[in-house]
Amino acid sequence: MMSDSILEDIFIKRSQQKKKTSPLNFKERLFILTQEKISYYDYDVEKGKKKALKGTVEVDKIRCVEKVLPEENAPIERLYPFQIIYDEGPLYIFAKSDEVRRLWIHQLKHVVRFNKDLAQKYHPCFWVDGMWLCCQQGVKQALGCQVLQPKNGGLLGNPSRRKSRKPLPPTPAEEPTPPQPPCPQLGPSSGMTVIAEYEYTPVNKQDLPLRPGEEYTVLEAVDASWWRARDKHGNEGYIPSNYVVEAGHGFERFAWYCKNINRSQAENLLKAENKDGGFLVRDSSKTGKYTVSLYAKAPGDPMGTCRHYNICSTPQGQFYLAEKHNFSSIEELINYHQHNAAGLVSRLKHIVSNKADKAPSRAGLGYGIWEIDPRDLTFLKELGNGQFGVVKYGKWQGQHDVAIKMIKEGSMSEDDFIDEAKVMMKLHHQNLVQLYGVCTKQRPIYIVTEYLSNGCLLNHLRDSLKHPSPIQLLEMCKDVSEGMAYLESKQYIHRDLAARNCLVDSNGTIKVTDFGLSRYVLEDDEYTSSAGSKFPVRWSPPEVFLYCRFSSKSDIWAFGVLMWEIYTLGRMPYERLSNTEIVEKISTGLRLYRPQMANDRIYTIMTSCWHEKPEERPAFQDLVVTIQDLLYELQ
Template structure:
């Protein structure tokens, strides 16, 4: 038997049919602890279809000794070359990396040929894995920093997109639970190419024809009525939230831009499409309808993907169950739910499955939709309206008492639900806020509570906002949720990250993010409220970190010690909010007072893992609680992380 050292490539072992490759490599220690020394040791690596195993190795006898570690193939996220470090010795000139749950495993081949052989085979074996990465770090993680991009977080997203061939990524995400067996052509190229992204929709512009997705009744004389399904022509776009348009009879006026969709594009014109609906909301709606074969199409938890949600009673007396089918793209830009039934468009796919089950538990028999009652909020109560006449408000009932005063539920002009904050005199810097309100009204996102306007001509002044029927998230967690699944709780957290990512992009800092400052819609959608209002508080106890009203339990060390607010301090607060969600509304650090919290959190204390959160959910919280603000993710990063996790669990 030949010795495995040197440039000997692969040793054939006919007694182990599952063995794919075997080589001696230099392995770098993984430094799972910051204090671990960096070292390099020779190990015998063996690759099978399911596992990479590496062993202690006796170079004199050419034999393996004790098992030192394993990596499950299904957990591998990326396999790529690594740029060698400057002045590295000859035996470390051909490194490659295997990225899996515990981080990067760095391995050094004896020759470039052996390295490429392993990379090629590993990519072939992992091509159907769920969590394949789009970006990677081309250089090493050394001394708590990525050498390529100088990021100081080991879990930071990669800085280089994976190499392409013929314009497509050389990676492929598994698009269905049961992968197709590889064809001879796929074996030849080793990795199937993913589909090209759909063509980018053109930006809206004057002269464009749009279709009304929702009914809209004019709120002012300047507005134009919208009738669902009818076409309108855009005339002017001076405001991002309100466009001037004309109907087919020549009548002109302003329409809310989020009520229309470009004609001929998108799924919005189909009643079965329910945008911005998550898995739990779809299941609740389908069970409420209680129709065998009831279905809808919704946005998947993964951006740009879609899911068919289907209710079935299974032909018996069972209460019924919901099934979810990802709509998968093919390399030829077609779509399928059941393999071998491909269609050029999603509407064609739905039409086919309305008549044929073809691999689904049932054909799609009944359209279930909440479109009629799910019209989005408008940015204001009509175009150009930000000062609201208090005579148009009707007060119906008190909702609670907030930082600034009483909050009431009411109606505007007797028909539109609104929430009205009656600002207690002396609690707010009113003049500064009134100027800011004009800017805040233009902030519009499905996960932000919409500011409709203000009443400033009398005292007390009123702040008029969107009304959400399920009230405060904190009370909703404590009183209204019955045995929620961890996935349902993660969907609620995702709502918050999406609203905060929008604020982050607008360079808006919340400063008081917590479950008490989020509200819940009738269908369980969570929306962030009171963003930026803490800047106008005149209460010394609230504005000083020493005050009893200051949100100490949601604040990071740089705020507790130096009152330095940023989007990254909001990220810390989101981690605490996520902890509130997974404890169903418990008080953070419930056994400590504010003084003790400042001391202990600044010294490294962190909240414990909630019982409803597994390690992966808890890791999202802990990455928000890094000591240094720069080591915390952005909200956009958090959106992507939670999207990926929900898509995997779907």
């Protein structure tokens, strides 16, 4: 592989039809991606050598990278197309597998994330014979017909590198721009067949029950979280989209694949099973990569050890754990190593699965449920006192675990919050605490959310975490950064990011909560400086002190402080200073010291969040990539 290359693969390339009369052809080419360009070469398969250079695309000219819907009755070698849109139009490439396609799309999006004029829309279908198949437009440079949604690893430009920036408010009294509602996400194609991963029992007449393993046909993507579907008996209704997977795609259908599980959680699962050769496959910390976690017990060793093997790929798109044992798919690789150790500490003897775990949270208890009848709530125990009042654990309709915030009168601007709650319910991510609904017909009003059994991150750090490993601490930071990157992609500002506003689920996953709620605080000492302005002083940057200007960049500052909380196991930031002293000293350059448990690279991430100028701080998406890369190295 070339010294400066990022990826190399042999793909089929479609001719670009630069003239309407040009015939279509498909040729195999060796593609090489570097930081500056994509080059593709003629390739001698028999000799394994690249030949003449056939074309290049400059990275800074790329406007969009995205999948393409495959053509009807596509041959097997053209089932996984993706497109690179640049100034000369679309370049269509066909990968050999969905895993390889996802890897290339993710890496390309990362490389071009700072490009100017990134596309906001794209064409999901091919340009063929002078026409876009998706929208029938006859102009090759026509604006796309589908909104392009930034996701983790998506085409998210770094605002700090863009020249067009909004000025600071002219006066400190001016209200910041309210958050925008979530953009609609691209849904599945109509008629797509999906398989239920989890059981879903309808909570109203509109919903459709799901039975694990059964197939359903998607009729309409109502929004990102709820789809209208039909079962095999012809019954129709709404289903939570994160309870199903597309039939025939992905690893979800394999018992050995554990979704949404990190290294520490994998080790806990394998050790609990306590079987020599117990294994699972999980998403690596680096998006688009996979890791095999394997538990082995030597004779006379009651404890056993966990090993983690990253699944690597060759330039030809094959996969391997041990060199010289290459396979065209990850399924074939796992099957081989179930019968042969071939360089691993043990063969893969026993599948260890988290499939029996409870279903993930969904965006709402049922489709369209927003106003919750308080008579459907059962209060079981008090969890604590929050800034808005008592928080209790309970059940909805006697079976669904929920947390209920009982808002004490006078603590919140209630009418404004109620207007905002519908927008907040549509925010859905595995690292955000899900808002299920509100009870507003009586006083006090209730806010009903997902319940997380391990409570507040701050208490978890102080009381429960004993001798954490560097990977454990960094995984916590990764969880928070990914939840915040999602909020950032929705133009949603948290305003109060801190360890006290994160919760820990039963598996140890960290989820961000109370995003946006600080706007509705009426009185709280934690949020009031000596000058009377309301903000979380110890987590706030200079532009909040000076202008009351909140943005995703002020959230970035708070994330750096939250990282510091994690690496000090819950110490109070600036513990010896008053709020007034903090404001004065931060404005003159004071920053938190390096925690003993944080090495220089970790502290560098923290300090990058504390640049005085907001535009010099990274975006959350950049932090996600940095933390993912660091975790990948540690594995």
